[in-house]
Amino acid sequence: MKRKIKADKVRWGILGVGDVCEVKSAPAMQKIANSDVVAVMRRSGEKAKDYAERHGVGTWYDNADELINDPNVNAIYIATPPNAHKDLAIKAAKSGKPIYVEKPMARTTVECQEMIDVCKQANVPLYIAYYRRKLPNFEKLKSFLDDNAIGDIRMVNVQMFKTLDPDIVANITSSMQTNWRIDPNVSGGGYFFDLAAHQLDYLDYVLGPVKSVAGFAGNQARKYHAADIISSSFVFQNGIIGSGSWCFTVDDVSEKDQMTFIGSKGQITISFFGEPKIFLEKSGYPLETFEFELPYHIQQPLIQTIVDDLLGYGICPSTGDSAIRTNWVMEQMTKNYYAK
Incomplete structure (x- = not known):
């Protein structure tokens, strides 16, 4: 299989390093072979610094653009609430770095499609955190x-x-x-x-x-x-x-x-x-x-498939192309309420 990054190790940068990153996801990135978290970001620099110090991460930011453009980061994990997913994914895609996004993929199917289109134009893999697929x-x-x-x-x-x-x-x-x-x-x-x-x-x-x-x-x-x-x-x-x-x-x-x-x-x-x-x-x-x-770190099996996919060892089953369908179904189920 073809590698999707040039490096021999996935070096994650995390945008929105909040509660989901304490146990569920980010620690798994540090435990999986050939994977590490090298930078984290939160709008509160104090909270970003606190997370970095507690979890042994070398670099922290309070600005998303600085993390995305960090040359030591070669993959981006977007762990913010959904309203920020689209804009951050577009920025990350334009930097040429693979993207892992928390679920739901975005607020709307339209936003999901924008994310998919930009990632395809940039030839950047887009993964979504529907981790139950691998439990x-x-x-x-x-x-x-x-x-x-x-x-x-x-x-x-x-x-x-x-x-x-x-x-x-x-x-x-x-x-x-x-x-x-x-x-x-x-x-x-x-x-x-x-x-x-x-x-x-x-x-x-x-x-x-x-x-x-x-x-x-x-x-x-x-x-x-x-x-x-x-x-x-x-x-x-x-x-x-x-x-x-x-x-x-x-x-x-x-x-x-x-x-x-x-x-x-x-x-x-x-x-x-x-x-x-x-x-x-x-x-x-x-x-x-x-x-x-x-698993103690509930997202670890899915993140393992992402690392394997990026390094050319396997395939991740949860992508933007599959996740957009879930957004569409939820929209259809609730459109009578939100169309008011």
């Missing part, structure tokens, strides 16, 4: 589906019901300052864009692209501006039918996190954000439960 429980689930463990897939159902986040208060302006996810101008579409993006991307991975979507979204609790309830039906290109319901303002007795694949010979159920278990049920057989241990 052991989800890889095992994919193998079950690929091997027809429950026969032909008829349909899939997604249910996610969560209580109102405790950091959201009655004063919307105050809560916006403490949680960017509930401001659609920053996140693209609230908790739905933050969490359902993982679920819908995984469905794209194991079942293929969605070709048709019908959805309804609303705001029932009136605690913030983003949609807090969504219901949708969708059809994949292969004819499999999907349905989903998401609500982020239920009582704790109603909380649920479940995805169920229903086949001609049984069903498989998995929790997307809870315990890493798979439940396999087939008529005439006892319920089978499969348990998994997840």
Whole structure:
């Protein structure tokens, strides 16, 4: 395979080195062979310096352009909220450096397409942090589906019901300052864009692209501006039918996190954000439960594929070309609300 960078080591520069970089992602970049974090950036120089000192990173910045143009950096990780993804990706692409972007890819499909176009023009790889594609429980689930463990897939159902986040208060302006996810101008579409993006991307991975979507979204609790309830039906290109319901303002007795694949010979159920278990049920057989241990740095398996891809050893399964499809599906599911 052809190398996508000239160097023998991926030297990461991180834009927006916040909470996601403490455990989930950046430390993995420092542990993977032929990979290291050499520079970090945050608008608060004090916070960037603090992160660099605590994690053994040699260089820090409070200016994105300076990190992007650092000659020691040969790959960029954009770990900011979604509203900054497009502009930073365009700058990074024009510098000729490969890009890894947090999910969702951007706020809108239009922004995603701009990112893809610029990266293709610059011949720069674009990867997106849909890391569940490479976690052991989800890889095992994919193998079950690929091997027809429950026969032909008829349909899939997604249910996610969560209580109102405790950091959201009655004063919307105050809560916006403490949680960017509930401001659609920053996140693209609230908790739905933050969490359902993982679920819908995984469905794209194991079942293929969605070709048709019908959805309804609303705001029932009136605690913030983003949609807090969504219901949708969708059809994949292969004819499999999907349905989903998401609500982020239920009582704790109603909380649920479940995805169920229903086949001609049984069903498989998995929790997307809870315990890493798979439940396999087939008529005439006892319920089978499969348990998994997840990596401490949850993004490490996916980041490993990126490093391998850049150095010519393998292929990363999560790119801008796949991630834009998830943005499109989410937009279709919520357009009745955000088109107002």
